[in-house]
Amino acid sequence: MIKLPTVSLAAIGYEKFLWKNITELLKTGMLIIGIYYCRKIYKKLDDLQKKIDKGEQDKYDFQKKFEYSLDKIKATIDKGEQDKYKIKQEKDNIALEKELNKEIEQLKKEIERKKAQFKSAWREIPLYADWRKEEFQTVKLTLDAATAHPALFLSEEGRIVTWQEPCQELPSSPERFVSIPCVLGQLYVSSGRYFWEVEVQDAHSWDLGVCRNNVARTGRVTMSPQNGFRVIRLYDGEYWGLTSPETSLTLKEKPCRVGVFLDYEAGDVSFYNMTDESHIYTFSKQAFYGGLRPLFRLWSSDSGPLVIVQVEENTTML
Structure with missing residues (x-):
């Protein structure tokens, strides 16, 4: 092998x-x-x-x-x-x-609560939008010379009141104001709703409103609802509601015209700046006793005039 x-x-x-x-x-x-x-x-x-x-x-x-x-x-x-x-x-x-x-819900609740408060207050103080829905009678208002203080001068047509010095020599009358420089309008109201408008553009110190026909004209007179007066005042650049005590008023702008709304049955007297239709003040829910009349007051020679705006006498929706 x-x-x-x-x-x-x-x-x-x-x-x-x-x-x-x-x-x-x-x-x-x-x-x-x-x-x-x-x-x-x-x-x-x-x-x-x-x-x-x-x-x-x-x-x-x-x-x-x-x-x-x-x-x-x-x-x-x-x-x-x-x-x-x-x-x-x-x-x-x-x-x-x-x-x-959650926050939105809380805000909604807060808004609803504020709305409820607002509506409640709204009912207590009638505003211009609500007053416009009612029927008020506009009148051709003139001044009553028989009630004018001697320092007040009335125009011939009875629509303008100015301060005059020296005081006039006027006949004595129980209707004439002696202690305070006032004059009343010819209108006498015991029922219904009335509206008139006063131009105050050049007037610096004045009182406007209504009073009972039987208010005191002599002696010491305090203008207040308790004494029969429902009046607002401009004095020394400040506005006041003549309540007791007086109520300070804040206005957006100085009014050129003041509208006076009187509802006798409701016990309401409201004042509005007719230039921008803003509310000034309201005396509300105070029952009237006896007849009421428009009231006008000037304070001194530099007060300027008060002019009643002439309107057609009718019943109209304001």
């Missing part, structure tokens, strides 16, 4: 072989066997290299898949964080919305 060598020709090295050696090997068949085994070894080496190359490719593919998976996981985590943030934001928004709704 031929004993096979344990090394290949590649291991021995071709350059070391001599033709003699090759011939001897051919004789013994060793060269053929060596070539055969060398080819098998080369094939295995080639297969192994392919496997190695495939392993490297698989390793590369696996790494790529792994990185892709990591990216997906990271993206999922990021999305989860975003969703978590969105959920938190939604929760915060819901909480904020609830808080805002």
Whole structure:
């Protein structure tokens, strides 16, 4: 039996072989066997290299898949964080919305409460918008010379009153004001609703309103509702309602014309700035006893005139 060598020709090295050696090997068949085994070894080496190359490719593919998976996981985590943030934001928004709704409800309740108070006060003090809905009789009002204080001068048509010095010599009369410089209008009211308008543009100190026909005209006279007067006053640049004690009035602007609304049955006398139709003051819910008459007063020579605005006498919706 031929004993096979344990090394290949590649291991021995071709350059070391001599033709003699090759011939001897051919004789013994060793060269053929060596070539055969060398080819098998080369094939295995080639297969192994392919496997190695495939392993490297698989390793590369696996790494790529792994990185892709990591990216997906990271993206999922990021999305989860975003969703978590969105959920938190939604929760915060819901909480904020609830808080805002709560505050809105509280504001609505406060507004309703204020409206109720406002309406209640509105009923107590009739304003111009409400008075306009009622029927008032406008009259051609003139001044009653028999009641005029001697310091007051009346125009011929009886619509303008001014201060005059020295005082006039007038006949004595129980109807004439002596202690305070007043004059009454010719109108006598014991029922119904009446309206008149007075121009006060150039007057600096005056009283306007109504009084009972039988108020005191001599001696010390205090103008107040208790004494039969429902009057407002301009004096030294300040406006007053002559209540007891007096009520200070704040006006948006100085009136050029003052409207007087008298409702006898309701016990109301209201004053309005006819320039902007704003409310000045109201004497309300005070029952009248006896007849009422318009009242006008000047304070001194620099008071300026009071002029009754002439209107057509009719029944109209104001």
